Amino acid sequence: MVSMEELQSKFRALYNEVHRAVVGQDQVVEQTVAAILCNGHAYVEGYPGLAKTLLVKTLASIMDLRFSRIQGTPDLLPSDITGTYVIDESKGKKEFKFEPGPIFANIVLVDEINRATPKSHSAMLEAMQERQVTVGNSTYKLEEPFLVLATSNPIELEGTFKLSEAQLDRFLFKINIGYPKLEEELKIVDMYSEKSVDDIKLRKLFSKDEILKLQMLTRQVPVANDMKKYAVQLITDTRNKKDLIEYGASPRASIYLILAAKARAIMNGRKYVSKEDIQAMAYPVLRHRIILSFEAERQGITEDEAIKQILKK
Amino acid sequence: MQIVEKALNELKKAMLILQIGDKLFNALLIFTLFLLLFNLLKLKWYYSFVPSLGYLIGIAMYTYITNIYLVVEGKVPEMKEQLRTVADNVNKSNEILDSLKQDVIKNMRKVKTSYFMDFRRLGIRVLMICVLAFIIVLMSFFNVKFEFSGFDLNDNVNEIGIRNSGPEAVRLEYSLSEGNLSDILGNKSLAELGKKEFKLEINPLESDADLSIISNADSENDFSEPNFPKEIYTRYDVAYNEKIAKENQDVVRNYFEEIIGDNNG
Numbered sequence: 001m002v003s004m005e006e007l008q009s010k011f012r013a014l015y016n017e018v019h020r021a022v023v024g025q026d027q028v029v030e031q032t033v034a035a036i037l038c039n040g041h042a043y044v045e046g047y048p049g050l051a052k053t054l055l056v057k058t059l060a061s062i063m064d065l066r067f068s069r070i071q072g073t074p075d076l077l078p079s080d081i082t083g084t085y086v087i088d089e090s091k092g093k094k095e096f097k098f099e100p101g102p103i104f105a106n107i108v109l110v111d112e113i114n115r116a117t118p119k120s121h122s123a124m125l126e127a128m129q130e131r132q133v134t135v136g137n138s139t140y141k142l143e144e145p146f147l148v149l150a151t152s153n154p155i156e157l158e159g160t161f162k163l164s165e166a167q168l169d170r171f172l173f174k175i176n177i178g179y180p181k182l183e184e185e186l187k188i189v190d191m192y193s194e195k196s197v198d199d200i201k202l203r204k205l206f207s208k209d210e211i212l213k214l215q216m217l218t219r220q221v222p223v224a225n226d227m228k229k230y231a232v233q234l235i236t237d238t239r240n241k242k243d244l245i246e247y248g249a250s251p252r253a254s255i256y257l258i259l260a261a262k263a264r265a266i267m268n269g270r271k272y273v274s275k276e277d278i279q280a281m282a283y284p285v286l287r288h289r290i291i292l293s294f295e296a297e298r299q300g301i302t303e304d305e306a307i308k309q310i311l312k313k
Numbered sequence: 314m315q316i317v318e319k320a321l322n323e324l325k326k327a328m329l330i331l332q333i334g335d336k337l338f339n340a341l342l343i344f345t346l347f348l349l350l351f352n353l354l355k356l357k358w359y360y361s362f363v364p365s366l367g368y369l370i371g372i373a374m375y376t377y378i379t380n381i382y383l384v385v386e387g388k389v390p391e392m393k394e395q396l397r398t399v400a401d402n403v404n405k406s407n408e409i410l411d412s413l414k415q416d417v418i419k420n421m422r423k424v425k426t427s428y429f430m431d432f433r434r435l436g437i438r439v440l441m442i443c444v445l446a447f448i449i450v451l452m453s454f455f456n457v458k459f460e461f462s463g464f465d466l467n468d469n470v471n472e473i474g475i476r477n478s479g480p481e482a483v484r485l486e487y488s489l490s491e492g493n494l495s496d497i498l499g500n501k502s503l504a505e506l507g508k509k510e511f512k513l514e515i516n517p518l519e520s521d522a523d524l525s526i527i528s529n530a531d532s533e534n535d536f537s538e539p540n541f542p543k544e545i546y547t548r549y550d551v552a553y554n555e556k557i558a559k560e561n562q563d564v565v566r567n568y569f570e571e572i573i574g575d576n577n578g
Contacts (some may be wrong), residue, residue: 122513220407224397226380271413272398 008269011256014062014205019168020198023191024184030267031175031284032059032149033034036107036211037263040172040256041128043113043163043288050177052151054197056109064107065145070124072116074159075246078123080134083140099136103127106145106208113150114160124148125167145211165247165291172256174288176304183206214266219263223273231257231278237310238286244296244306249289257285262266279311317414318403320421321382321396328381331429336372340365342438345445352449355458388428392420 011033018029028044032055035042044052060067070081083101087094102108103124110116110124120240127133128148132141143155150171151164168174180188206214232254239248268277287303296306347361383395399417402410451457515522557565 217409220409222398222402222405222407222410222413224394225401226397227394267408270408271416272395274394 004266004269004271007266009203011267011269016088017062017202017205018055018058018270021197021202022055023188024180025051025055025177028055028175028177029059031173032056033267034260034263034281035173035175036063036145036147037214037266038172038256038259039145039147039215040241040259041150041170042166042173042175042284043171044149044151044175044177045154046151046177047155047179048153050179052149053109054179056107056149058202060107061202062204063106063211064204065206065211066143067107067109068102068105069109070102072110072112072114072120074115074117076116078119078120079135081120081123082127082135085136098138098140098149100140101133104140104142106143106147108146108148110148112153114152114157114162116161118161121161121163121167125152128170132177145208145215147291148227165289168288169250169252172260173282173284173286176287177219218259218263218266221265221271221273223258223262227273227278228258230275231261233276234282234310235286238290239313241291241306241310244293244301244309245290246293247291249286253285253289257281260285269286282311283307314567315403315414317399317418320418321400321403324385324424327426328385328429329376331426332376335430336369336376338435338438339372340369342442342445345442345449349445349449352452353457353459355529365403375390385424389420389424391423392417395420474481478517 008121014033015029022029032042036059046052057067057151059065070076079101081101081103083099083104086099089095113121113124113285115125123133127142131144131146132139152160176249179185185237194287235249235251235254235257237248238245241248257278258273260281261273264277264281265271265273270277283304286307290303290306292306344361344365347360347364351358351360380397382400386393386396395413395417399410399414
């Protein structure tokens with residue numbers, strides 16, 4: 001039998017350990033962990049220097065997961081992501097050997113994904129969706145757990161390739177990473193002016209098997225019918241509120257919203273989904289799945305404000 | 314059947330009984346209140362069943378659509394959202410859900426019937442019913458009623474069809490009775506006289522009435538509620554020109570016109 005108290009204390013320890021390296025960004029940490037539990041992918045948007053890479057590396061280290069990084073550039077090729085065949089002469093004769101690319105990891109950070117070409121996007125998104133890559137005539141299964149964290153910079157958009165709405169829909173969450181508070185920034189300055197990131201020795205709190213077990217448990221969290229109805233109603237409202245939203249979220253959003261709420265419940269030591277879970281997870285699940293109306297954009301309403309208005313209804 | 318399923322059914326049953334009791338009490342209060350009101354307005358006492366039955370139907374529909382577990386969760390915060398979750402997933406089984414079911418069974422011991430009974434509210438309602446009943450008894454004893462001159466609410470209720478007229482009852486529109494049936498009903502102003510006394514003097518020399526035959530006056534019902542046999546009906550009379558030979562029709566018409574002219578002159 002699962003002990004929720006035990007799980008909760010383990011997650012608390014995880015947060016404490018993450019905060020040894022990353023100061024603040026509680027919501028970002030929570031949403032990234034939730035993405036791992038849901039076995040989904042996250043799209044992180046934020047300015048440079050906000051510890052996006054550090055957060056992912058820290059989580060990978062604490063969870064004992066293999067981490068890799070891909071830098072999005074216009075000359076990035078799909079084979080740079082998936083891997084390619086190389087000539088192997090080690091056995092005395094020439095033969096092709098598959099050299100796996102950086103996608104063969106548990107946590108893959110795709111930095112500035114919008115700088116890569118649509119061809120590379122497509123290779124990446126195929127791997128994200130199918131959890132396997134096909135090179136030549138062979139298909140290679142990716143190791144579980146598999147999480148892609150793609151980042152993008154909201155400024156310097158020249159020479160970038162915006163991800164289409166269909167591609168964005170593949171991401172479970174869109175996580176907005178903001179600037180830290182004054183006290184947090186002071187702490188960051190104190191921490192990293194005295195030592196480097198490598199000096200911080202992090203404990204391994206979860207094993208790969210434990211993460212897989214947690215992913216299974218997340219899906220087992222029961223949901224009351226009225227909670228399901230509430231979540232689906234929220235998604236339906238995004239399609240009906242034409243004054244704010246031009247295009248609403250798809251049924252995939254309903255599935256992800258419930259799943260994300262389950263992950264949040266388990267992270268908070270609960271065996272059931274509450275309304276707060278749905279409300280809290282509505283932001284990362286919906287913000288990249290809605291397209292604001294012209295009127296809303298004219299008024300300077302952001303996606304988060306539109307979601308807030310729908311939640312208030 | 315699982316233990317949790319049994320426990321949920323028991324809880325639901327107990328809650329239903331409590332709610333039925335509570336709503337019946339409300340219905341009784343509404344009945345007493347309207348009984349008093351209708352007594353004052355001289356309406357039939359059994360009309361008071363209508364609002365209380367209406368309330369019961371409304372509340373039954375509301376109770377049907379209300380999640381009873383939500384009510385329990387409202388009173389027992391330890392079970393907030395858990396009870397509904399278990400009730401909706403009672404037939405499923407997995408590690409987390411089974412653990413939640415255990416928690417719910419444990420917490421169910423905390424649910425007490427007294428949580429759902431507001432004794433203060435109950436006491437106030439009992440007191441109100443007693444006071445209303447006492448007022449009704451007193452009113453009946455002193456025959457307190459609102460009088461509306463020339464206006465009987467019962468008649469109006471009959472007009473809108475609340476009371477079901479019996480098979481023998483004959484409905485007559487007063488507007489019709491004034492025109493065609495005044496010979497039978499008498500003058501309407503006399504019917505409106507009601508129980509008021511009036512003095513009537515008859516000159517025996519100028520009247521055909523036999524004053525030696527004296528009997529009690531007919532009851533007022535003769536005026537208030539016409540009691541005609543059902544067979545009364547009207548039909549168009551046959552025009553005179555249909556029975557008279559064509560060559561004599563002008564002669565007859567002239568004759569009648571002369572008579573009318575004489576009478577008017």
